Amino acid sequence: xxxxxxxxxxxxxxxxxxxxxxxxxxxxxxxxxxxxxxxxxxxxxxxxxxxxxxxxxxxxxxxxxxxxxxxxxxxxxxxxxxxxxxxxxxxxxxxxxxxxxxxxxxxxxxxxxxxxxxxxxxxxxxxxxxxxxxxxxxxxxxxxxxxxxxxxxxxxxxxxxxxxxxxxxxxxxxxxxxxxxxxxxxxxxxxxxxxxxxxxxxxxxxxxxxxxxxxxxxxxxxxxxxxxxxxxxxxxxxxxxxxxxxxxxxxxxxxxxxxxxxxxxxxxxxxxxxxxxxxxxxxxxxxxxxxxxxxxxxxxxxxxxxxxxxxxxxxxxxxxxxxxxxxxxxxxxxxxxxxxxxxxxxxxxxxxxxxxxxxxxxxxxxx
Amino acid sequence: xxxxxxxxxxxxxxxxxxxxxxxxxxxxxxxxxxxxxxxxxxxxxxxxxxxxxxxxxxxxxxxxxxxxxxxxxxxxxxxxxxxxxxxxxxxxxxxxxxxxxxxxxxxxxxxxxxxxxxxxxxxxxxxxxxxxxxxxxxxxxxxxxxxxxxxxxxxxxxxxxxxxxxxxxxxxxxxxxxxxxxxxxxxxxxxxxxxxxxxxxxxxxxxxxxxxxxxxxxxxxxxxxx
Numbered sequence: 001x002x003x004x005x006x007x008x009x010x011x012x013x014x015x016x017x018x019x020x021x022x023x024x025x026x027x028x029x030x031x032x033x034x035x036x037x038x039x040x041x042x043x044x045x046x047x048x049x050x051x052x053x054x055x056x057x058x059x060x061x062x063x064x065x066x067x068x069x070x071x072x073x074x075x076x077x078x079x080x081x082x083x084x085x086x087x088x089x090x091x092x093x094x095x096x097x098x099x100x101x102x103x104x105x106x107x108x109x110x111x112x113x114x115x116x117x118x119x120x121x122x123x124x125x126x127x128x129x130x131x132x133x134x135x136x137x138x139x140x141x142x143x144x145x146x147x148x149x150x151x152x153x154x155x156x157x158x159x160x161x162x163x164x165x166x167x168x169x170x171x172x173x174x175x176x177x178x179x180x181x182x183x184x185x186x187x188x189x190x191x192x193x194x195x196x197x198x199x200x201x202x203x204x205x206x207x208x209x210x211x212x213x214x215x216x217x218x219x220x221x222x223x224x225x226x227x228x229x230x231x232x233x234x235x236x237x238x239x240x241x242x243x244x245x246x247x248x249x250x251x252x253x254x255x256x257x258x259x260x261x262x263x264x265x266x267x268x269x270x271x272x273x274x275x276x277x278x279x280x281x282x283x284x285x286x287x288x289x290x291x292x293x294x295x296x297x298x299x300x301x302x303x304x305x306x307x308x309x310x311x312x313x314x315x316x317x318x319x320x321x322x323x324x325x326x327x328x329x330x331x332x333x334x335x336x337x338x339x340x341x342x343x344x345x346x347x348x349x350x351x352x353x354x355x356x357x358x359x360x361x362x363x364x365x366x367x
Numbered sequence: 368x369x370x371x372x373x374x375x376x377x378x379x380x381x382x383x384x385x386x387x388x389x390x391x392x393x394x395x396x397x398x399x400x401x402x403x404x405x406x407x408x409x410x411x412x413x414x415x416x417x418x419x420x421x422x423x424x425x426x427x428x429x430x431x432x433x434x435x436x437x438x439x440x441x442x443x444x445x446x447x448x449x450x451x452x453x454x455x456x457x458x459x460x461x462x463x464x465x466x467x468x469x470x471x472x473x474x475x476x477x478x479x480x481x482x483x484x485x486x487x488x489x490x491x492x493x494x495x496x497x498x499x500x501x502x503x504x505x506x507x508x509x510x511x512x513x514x515x516x517x518x519x520x521x522x523x524x525x526x527x528x529x530x531x532x533x534x535x536x537x538x539x540x541x542x543x544x545x546x547x548x549x550x551x552x553x554x555x556x557x558x559x560x561x562x563x564x565x566x567x568x569x570x571x572x573x574x575x576x577x578x579x580x581x582x583x584x585x586x587x588x589x590x591x592x593x
């Protein structure tokens with residue numbers, strides 16, 4: 001990708017549309033790299049934004065610039081039609097062309113992309129999505145998960161400069177989701193294409209997103225880096241059963257004897273189940289609020305070995321009146337969530353500013 | 368042994384020529400009409416749809432009567448064709464073609480419209496996101512996906528034109544080799560009490576119509592090829 005200094009790596013999207021019963025009004029400035037999740041309950045306008053970015057829907061009033069290229073500017077009556085935007089779009093249903101084989105589906109966008117714009121090779125895409133053995137099949141002979149992988153590969157083969165994904169896993173059952181997620185994570189790791197990813201699943205967002213736009217009723221209620229949004233006390237995410245913090249982690253070493261991998265995160269180290277990642281590799285850990293307990297002194301002789309010193313930021317009530325949600329500062333801006341009983345809060349005197357030890361019962365490495 | 372006389376053969380040949388020409392023209396003009404009807408959000412959709420469907424309910428003589436007046440020497444279309452040096456169309460083969468196009472229009476437009484509607488907007492949106500222009504998407508995605516609709520439209524348009532009688536009689540008259548099609552020839556045979564000749568042609572028509580519909584239902588019932 002060529003991006004000169006004058007083309008900032010940002011996506012600026014301002015859309016205003018009034019449909020019967022729904023108004024979309026957003027003014028977003030998003031990073032032009034990495035995965036940005038458009039996240040929120042259904043009917044919050046996630047898909048509408050994606051369709052406006054693709055030009056499939058035209059906002060009544062809008063401005064859209066992607067890494068320096070203006071695709072819509074209603075002040076100047078400028079609107080680039082969808083087929084002239086270098087995007088890839090993955091719909092919720094794979095929507096493969098039923099009259100074409102898998103191979104011809106993959107070639108559809110590739111053939112229409114000027115050779116000078118080719119960035120992603122067909123072979124690379126096929127390998128990345130693991131669909132080499134499906135090329136001569138017809139779409140109706142594929143499983144749901146295979147179809148969606150082909151759809152993702154088809155979008156990538158057209159060398160998009162922006163990949164738009166509209167709940168690509170929503171139509172799949174849990175097993176198929178598990179089949180595709182690793183491919184999406186590889187995509188994230190191997191290709192330098194910015195992605196807008198629509199989802200209403202906190203789990204998908206935690207696994208894939210770098211940046212999150214939290215939408216409600218057609219408006220962006222919060223925009224920020226993943227962990228900031230996951231741990232923001234004024235958003236409903238922290239009160240979900242699966243409320244969790246997701247932290248960047250770096251592989252620090254492997255313990256072959258006990259089959260553990262040590263990763264360093266802001267404020268300390270954690271031992272996780274053995275990972276194949278090499279020392280020095282970046283990854284993510286997810287720590288659920290329910291798996292974190294608090295102690296005022298470093299506990300001795302505990303089975304819980306993962307322990308991080310932290311300072312209490314705030315304590316608030318949770319959905320369950322017996323529980324409290326404690327936000328902890330690990331340093332370097334990293335925030336951890338802990339869900340403890342209100343009785344413990346009272347007995348231990350947990351209050352903002354108190355130094356505690358967070359005991360982490362369970363950590364998931366996200367690769 | 369009873370065989371077709373030369374007049375019969377002329378009528379058969381003329382009928383096939385008329386039906387082929389009409390079907391070809393209808394595929395060309397019916398496709399954009401059907402496409403528009405399938406995709407428009409315009410308020411005129413109902414109006415256009417009703418006009419296209421009129422020949423389904425109108426007695427052929429009524430349609431033929433108005434066409435005769437419109438195409439005739441004093442009719443608006445007749446004035447234009449004369450000004451263009453084409454003469455007047457009634458009682459000529461081109462006149463028959465024009466009338467047949469109107470008469471068979473719904474039989475071509477409606478299957479095409481249904482086929483386009485069944486495809487929906489999604490495949491075309493996908494094509495656009497894969498850099499296909501609207502024309503490109505129409506030819507590379509919509510047409511192949513609507514193929515069963517085209518087969519139905521062509522067979523119905525052809526078969527319906529072969530079977531027309533009232534419109535032909537009104538606008539074409541009964542000129543051997545020019546406007547006397549099979550259905551009119553059967554009528555002539557019956558009038559002349561040549562029942563054996565009428566039987567041959569009528570039986571042929573019956574067989575043809577059956578085979579056309581049989582082919583249609585067989586083709587459309589077949590699952591998409593894997």
